[in-house]
Amino acid sequence: ETGVTQTPRHLVMGMTNKKSLKCEQHLGHNAMYWYKQSAKKPLELMFVYNFKEQTENNSVPSRFSPECPNSSHLFLHLHTLQPEDSALYLCASSQAEQINTGELFFGEGSRLTVL
Amino acid sequence: AQSVTQLDSQVPVFEEAPVELRCNYSSSVSVYLFWYVQYPNQGLQLLLKYLSGSTLVKGINGFEAEFNKSQTSFHLRKPSVHISDTAEYFCAVSEGSNDYKLSFGAGTTVTVRA
Numbered sequence: 748e749t750g751v752t753q754t755p756r757h758l759v760m761g762m763t764n765k766k767s768l769k770c771e772q773h774l775g776h777n778a779m780y781w782y783k784q785s786a787k788k789p790l791e792l793m794f795v796y797n798f799k800e801q802t803e804n805n806s807v808p809s810r811f812s813p814e815c816p817n818s819s820h821l822f823l824h825l826h827t828l829q830p831e832d833s834a835l836y837l838c839a840s841s842q843a844e845q846i847n848t849g850e851l852f853f854g855e856g857s858r859l860t861v862l
Numbered sequence: 863a864q865s866v867t868q869l870d871s872q873v874p875v876f877e878e879a880p881v882e883l884r885c886n887y888s889s890s891v892s893v894y895l896f897w898y899v900q901y902p903n904q905g906l907q908l909l910l911k912y913l914s915g916s917t918l919v920k921g922i923n924g925f926e927a928e929f930n931k932s933q934t935s936f937h938l939r940k941p942s943v944h945i946s947d948t949a950e951y952f953c954a955v956s957e958g959s960n961d962y963k964l965s966f967g968a969g970t971t972v973t974v975r976a
Contacts, residue, residue: 788968789866789968837906853907
């Protein structure tokens, strides 16, 4: 069992659909992150949660809505997305005290295609 | 704002040959430096990190990197690559002036051929 699990691994949705990405970490960490990975571009930090509290929202459009019910689970709710939102969405976790040292543990990602 | 430049987008290399991946960053303050690797269809995995101390850092799978403050570089090297080293490699930097948020480079794709 991997430390950070993301579901689904692949998702195709229309622009009017509502869907959610799920992330679960089994490492006992208390900080969780959403990143967007587009081809040949640097990873873009979207959201950070530290002890279930959102501590970072990197100017992400409101069509992306995160939810962190506890330190082990993180969701990304999607609605009325645009084709340019197609990307690999990566979840990561870390110990809160390592939030400043960049030692993150990543899931395998959810490949999103918006038609 | 800090930025990370990975000078090579793609690096083809033959098996058992050495490889160097170049990374430069823009920052005038103390930084933490990282290399992450992403194997096909997987998430990113920490390869090695520089936080302080010796400028030569050794990581997993025989990789090492050297921090050069005067040249603001953190190049990654491996003396002899294997087919299994085929992956995308990301350089990342965090610094205090940016609340220690990680800034990633665009990645270097390494393809190892027999």
